[in-house]
Amino acid sequence: MAPRILIVDDDESVRDVISVLLKEEGYNCVVASGAEMALDVAAAEETPLVISDMKMPGRDGMWLLENFRAKYPDTSVIMLTGYGDTEAAVDSLRKGAVDYLLKPPRLTDLIRAIERALAKRRIEMARRRYQKKLERKVRDRTTELRAALKNIANTYQNTLLALVAALDAREHETSDHSQRVVRYTTAIAAKLGIAGQDLEEIGRGALLHDIGKIGVPDAVLLKPSKLTSAEWAEMRKHPEIGYQMIQNIPFLSIPATIVLSHQERWDGAGYPRNLQRQEIHIGARIFAVADTLDAMTSDRPYRKGTSFANAIHEIQRCANTQFDDEVVRAFMAIGEEGLIRIKREMAAEKAATAAELEARARHAEAEHADADAAVENALAKAKANPEEAPEPL
Numbered sequence: 001m002a003p004r005i006l007i008v009d010d011d012e013s014v015r016d017v018i019s020v021l022l023k024e025e026g027y028n029c030v031v032a033s034g035a036e037m038a039l040d041v042a043a044a045e046e047t048p049l050v051i052s053d054m055k056m057p058g059r060d061g062m063w064l065l066e067n068f069r070a071k072y073p074d075t076s077v078i079m080l081t082g083y084g085d086t087e088a089a090v091d092s093l094r095k096g097a098v099d100y101l102l103k104p105p106r107l108t109d110l111i112r113a114i115e116r117a118l119a120k121r122r123i124e125m126a127r128r129r130y131q132k133k134l135e136r137k138v139r140d141r142t143t144e145l146r147a148a149l150k151n152i153a154n155t156y157q158n159t160l161l162a163l164v165a166a167l168d169a170r171e172h173e174t175s176d177h178s179q180r181v182v183r184y185t186t187a188i189a190a191k192l193g194i195a196g197q198d199l200e201e202i203g204r205g206a207l208l209h210d211i212g213k214i215g216v217p218d219a220v221l222l223k224p225s226k227l228t229s230a231e232w233a234e235m236r237k238h239p240e241i242g243y244q245m246i247q248n249i250p251f252l253s254i255p256a257t258i259v260l261s262h263q264e265r266w267d268g269a270g271y272p273r274n275l276q277r278q279e280i281h282i283g284a285r286i287f288a289v290a291d292t293l294d295a296m297t298s299d300r301p302y303r304k305g306t307s308f309a310n311a312i313h314e315i316q317r318c319a320n321t322q323f324d325d326e327v328v329r330a331f332m333a334i335g336e337e338g339l340i341r342i343k344r345e346m347a348a349e350k351a352a353t354a355a356e357l358e359a360r361a362r363h364a365e366a367e368h369a370d371a372d373a374a375v376e377n378a379l380a381k382a383k384a385n386p387e388e389a390p391e392p393l
């Protein structure tokens with residue numbers, strides 16, 4: 001089908017001559033007597049090309065051009081200008097007209113301009129379609145890539161959790177301690193304004209803090225009585241062992257630093273490097289407070305945990321000696337209730353996960369029993385009516 005061409009001129013005779021000529025050449029023409037009417041005509045149906053007079057009473061050709069560029073950017077506009085109006089013609093090109101012709105245009109010039117404009121428009125639209133398609137493809141691939149990366153990150157995280165659970169199991173402990181310390185650590189870090197990847201890395205450092213205990217012999221790690229000084233020396237190697245284990249894994253390089261310095265103290269009395277103050281990674285300074293809180297408020301086989309109020313008081317007392325004062329302030333800002341809520345929420349989440357696992361196991365068991373019953377049934381039937389027995393597979 002021939003493309004629709006809109007001819008805009010206030011002079012009726014010009015409109016008629018051009019549209020009759022173009023119709024004879026096989027074009028589909030519509031006319032408008034002014035710029036505003038032209039916009040109404042274009043609103044009714046897709047109009048690939050407009051040929052418009054420049055000088056018209058009221059809204060002129062330049063106004064029409066600007067409005068078409070804004071509302072119908074896919075419509076090409078050819079301007080018709082009077083003799084001696086070259087400046088306006090050039091200006092129209094600058095504003096987005098595809099071409100201009102002097103009035104009255106010769107038929108051959110007009111057709112050539114129309115064909116050029118339509119061909120240019122076709123190419124431009126194909127290019128835009130291709131670009132959109134390309135953008136969609138890039139968007140889809142990015143979404144897929146993000147999902148894959150998230151999957152990898154989840155796998156990493158689950159691997160680390162399994163590793164820590166194995167370590168805790170060796171000490172005959174549940175992994176609740178490690179995970180609670182992660183929660184307290186990240187809550188304090190968040191209060192200090194740490195967010196995003198930094199927060200994740202600090203959380204990972206807290207989770208893995210004692211990973212080096214893997215290298216401490218059972219005789220030392222699990223010794224129920226007091227350690228000798230030689231055994232203490234052995235035990236004190238665990239931050240370095242942990243650091244050596246994970247420092248070469250690129251996404252664990254910051255957590256490795258936290259692992260190495262998790263036993264350091266603000267006043268320099270910690271180990272293994274006697275670091276002090278800001279020399280200690282902020283993640284390790286935060287961890288120290290979180291770890292003390294959890295150690296004090298958790299029950300041990302040989303003693304009951306103290307109250308959160310007591311633990312908070314003790315940590316506050318050790319600000320500026322054992323702990324970074326600023327970290328203690330952020331910790332205090334969470335408050336007793338906030339800290340208790342973190343512990344409760346974690347316990348509730350754990351109970352919910354355990355219940356879900358049990359429900360899943362029960363469901364699987366019931367399905368198994370159903371399948372067994374169906375097989376028994378089929379066998380009984382086959383015994384009763386040997387002729388109807390199903391063909392062996």
Ligand SMILES: [Fe+2]
Pocket residue numbers: 209210238262263
């Ligand atoms: Fe430790």
